[in-house]
Amino acid sequence: MQYKPLSGREFPRFSAIKTFFRLPHVGTQEKFDVGIFGVPYDGAVSYRPGARFAPSKVREASSLGRGFHMERGYSVFDHLKVADVGDCPIVPIDQHQTYEKIEAFADQLLKKKKRFLAVGGDHSVTLPLLRALKKAHKKPIGFIHFDAHLDTYPAAWGCEYHHGSFARHAVEEGLVAPEKMIQIGIRGPLASKDDLEFAKKYKIKVITVEDIRKGNFEAFLKKLPSFGDYPTYISYDVDILDPAYAPGTGSPVVGGLTTYEAQRIFRALKVKNLVAGDVVEINPAYDHSDITSLAGVDALFEMLCLMAQKSS
Ligand code: MN
Numbered sequence: 001m002q003y004k005p006l007s008g009r010e011f012p013r014f015s016a017i018k019t020f021f022r023l024p025h026v027g028t029q030e031k032f033d034v035g036i037f038g039v040p041y042d043g044a045v046s047y048r049p050g051a052r053f054a055p056s057k058v059r060e061a062s063s064l065g066r067g068f069h070m071e072r073g074y075s076v077f078d079h080l081k082v083a084d085v086g087d088c089p090i091v092p093i094d095q096h097q098t099y100e101k102i103e104a105f106a107d108q109l110l111k112k113k114k115r116f117l118a119v120g121g122d123h124s125v126t127l128p129l130l131r132a133l134k135k136a137h138k139k140p141i142g143f144i145h146f147d148a149h150l151d152t153y154p155a156a157w158g159c160e161y162h163h164g165s166f167a168r169h170a171v172e173e174g175l176v177a178p179e180k181m182i183q184i185g186i187r188g189p190l191a192s193k194d195d196l197e198f199a200k201k202y203k204i205k206v207i208t209v210e211d212i213r214k215g216n217f218e219a220f221l222k223k224l225p226s227f228g229d230y231p232t233y234i235s236y237d238v239d240i241l242d243p244a245y246a247p248g249t250g251s252p253v254v255g256g257l258t259t260y261e262a263q264r265i266f267r268a269l270k271v272k273n274l275v276a277g278d279v280v281e282i283n284p285a286y287d288h289s290d291i292t293s294l295a296g297v298d299a300l301f302e303m304l305c306l307m308a309q310k311s312s
Pocket residue numbers: 123147149151163237281
C-alpha cells in the first residue's frame with residue numbers, strides 16, 4: 001500500500017472519491033503511522049448545531065491539501081504513512097454510547113502504537129479521545145488547547161457533559177497534566193469572573209488573545225513553553241480564529257486570531273512527541289466559501305508536520 005495522496009497532476013483535485021488529503025481509505029488494522037478519522041457527533045453543543053457535517057466537508061476541502069511544508073522544508077508524506085480510516089461510529093441521539101464508541105475506536109489505533117488526528121464534531125468528542133490516550137500512555141498527557149473558550153465551565157441544564165465542559169473533565173479525570181497544559185487564544189466576554197477560577201486552581205497556563213497581541217509577536221512565539229519529549233495532544237477548536245477567518249463554527253467570538261497567526265503559533269510550538277490531535281467545532285452550515293473548512297485542513301497539516309518532525 002502506497003500511503004501517498006492521489007496526485008493532482010494525474011487526477012484533477014476536483015475529481016475522485018473524497019478522503020482526507022486524498023489519502024487511501026483503509027481499515028484501522030492496516031500498517032500506517034497516522035490515522036485521520038471523522039467524529040461526526042454534535043449532540044453536546046450549546047448553541048448552533050451542525051458540526052456533525054464537518055468530517056465530510058473537511059475531506060472535500062482537503063482536496064487542495066499538499067504535503068511539502070515550505071518553512072519546515074520537508075514533505076510530511078515522505079516521513080509518515082498517513083491514512084483516512086473513515087468515520088468513528090457514533091449514536092447521534094445517545095451521548096454516553098457515543099463517547100464509548102469514540103474511546104473504543106481510538107483504543108484500536110493506540111493498541112497498534114499508531115497516532116491519530118480526529119476531525120469533529122463538537123468539542124466534547126475530545127474527552128473520550130483523551131480517555132483512550134490516558135490508558136495507552138498510563139499517565140496524564142501534555143495538552144495544548146487552542147480555543148476562544150476555556151471549556152472548563154460547569155454543568156449546563158443539569159448535564160455535566162457538553163462541549164463547554166470537556167477540558168474541566170479532562171483535568172478532573174487526570175487525563176491531562178495541568179502543569180503541562182496551555183489554553184491559547186482565550187478571550188471574553190465570560191459569564192463571570194468565576195469562569196477563570198478553574199485554571200487558577202489547577203495552575204493552568206492561559207494565554208489570551210491580549211497576551212498574544214499586546215507586545216511583539218515574534219518575542220511571544222519564542223516564549224511559548226516547551227513540551228519536550230513528553231507525549232502531547234493538540235486540540236484545535238476552530239473558534240480560536242476570528243469569525244472573519246472562521247465564520248463556520250458553533251459559538252463564534254469576535255476579536256480572535258488570523259489564520260496566519262495560528263499557523264505561526266503551530267510552527268513555533270516546541271513539541272517533539274505529538275501523539276494525537278483534533279480539529280473540532282467546524283460547522284459547514286454557517287461557513288462561506290469553505291473558509292473555515294480550509295482553515296481546519298491547514299491545522300491538520302501543521303499537526304501532521306509536527307508528527308513528521310519526530311521521525312524526520
Ligand atoms: Mn472548545
